[in-house]
Amino acid sequence: MQTITNHEFEALVENAKILEQDKRGGKVFLTTDNRIVKCFRAKRHSISSNRIWPYATRFMNNAIKLKQRGITSVAVTHNYFIPEKSRYAVVYPLLPGKTIREALQGDESLSGTISYIAHLHDKGIYFRSLHFGNILLQPDNQYALIDIADMQFHWFNLSLFSRLRNFRHLLLYPQDKAAILAYGKNETLKTYLEATQLSKLSQFIFSQIYYRFF
Numbered sequence: 001m002q003t004i005t006n007h008e009f010e011a012l013v014e015n016a017k018i019l020e021q022d023k024r025g026g027k028v029f030l031t032t033d034n035r036i037v038k039c040f041r042a043k044r045h046s047i048s049s050n051r052i053w054p055y056a057t058r059f060m061n062n063a064i065k066l067k068q069r070g071i072t073s074v075a076v077t078h079n080y081f082i083p084e085k086s087r088y089a090v091v092y093p094l095l096p097g098k099t100i101r102e103a104l105q106g107d108e109s110l111s112g113t114i115s116y117i118a119h120l121h122d123k124g125i126y127f128r129s130l131h132f133g134n135i136l137l138q139p140d141n142q143y144a145l146i147d148i149a150d151m152q153f154h155w156f157n158l159s160l161f162s163r164l165r166n167f168r169h170l171l172l173y174p175q176d177k178a179a180i181l182a183y184g185k186n187e188t189l190k191t192y193l194e195a196t197q198l199s200k201l202s203q204f205i206f207s208q209i210y211y212r213f214f
């Protein structure tokens with residue numbers, strides 16, 4: 001991690017387009033040379049794990065772990081600390097493609113995305129920020145993850161409970177829930193199970209619990 005001044009940060013995001021912002025200003029920037037600068041607050045006065053293990057560092061480490069597991073995601077080139085702004089920032093090249101939320105506005109079916117989520121679960125990846133705005137569909141029809149600060153990596157595939165808990169996260173976002181309901185509860189379950197490597201018994205138990213989630 002490199003410490004930079006506010007001045008240097010301002011130079012980094014000069015003429016950049018603000019993609020996301022919060023009360024304190026720009027949070028995610030798209031620079032003129034097609035790089036993303038994503039900022040995280042440094043919670044100075046709390047004894048949170050963020051101080052010891054900043055989100056920006058977690059983001060960078062998760063990018064490396066995802067690559068090791070064969071999951072396409074961003075490639076972090078810089079990790080900055082800007083003391084004057086009490087912020088950390090990561091920099092990575094923009095990935096081609098659009099978010100699943102955007103793709104669903106067109107004629108994209110949910111089936112590939114559901115299968116992709118099943119695939120992540122089989123690989124022991126728990127993506128805490130799971131929602132359709134955080135998965136990209138790339139021009140080659142491959143998926144990629146963004147917003148990867150909060151993830152857990154397990155040695156084995158995820159438990160049935162973790163899978164469902166992760167899935168339930170999606171239902172918290174009205175537009176994502178609507179997309180799932182439009183695709184169909186039964187169809188979603190069927191697509192998920194067809195894509196996983198769960199045993200028939202596990203699939204049966206999963207199905208039983210699944211319907212309680214809606």
Ligand SMILES: Nc1ncnc2c1ncn2[C@@H]1O[C@H](COP(=O)(O)OP(=O)(O)OP(=O)(O)O)[C@@H](O)[C@H]1O
Pocket residue numbers: 019020027028036038074092093094095096097099129133134136146147
């Ligand atoms: N590598 C990338 N390639 C393409 N677009 C990106 C990339 N990173 C971010 N974006 C775009 O910027 C938006 C915001 O990025 P990101 O999801 O990382 O920020 P966020 O503010 O944490 O979002 P959230 O609302 O999920 O908290 C994304 O929805 C996406 O449109």
Ligand SMILES: [Mg+2]
Pocket residue numbers: 133134146147
């Ligand atoms: Mg996001």
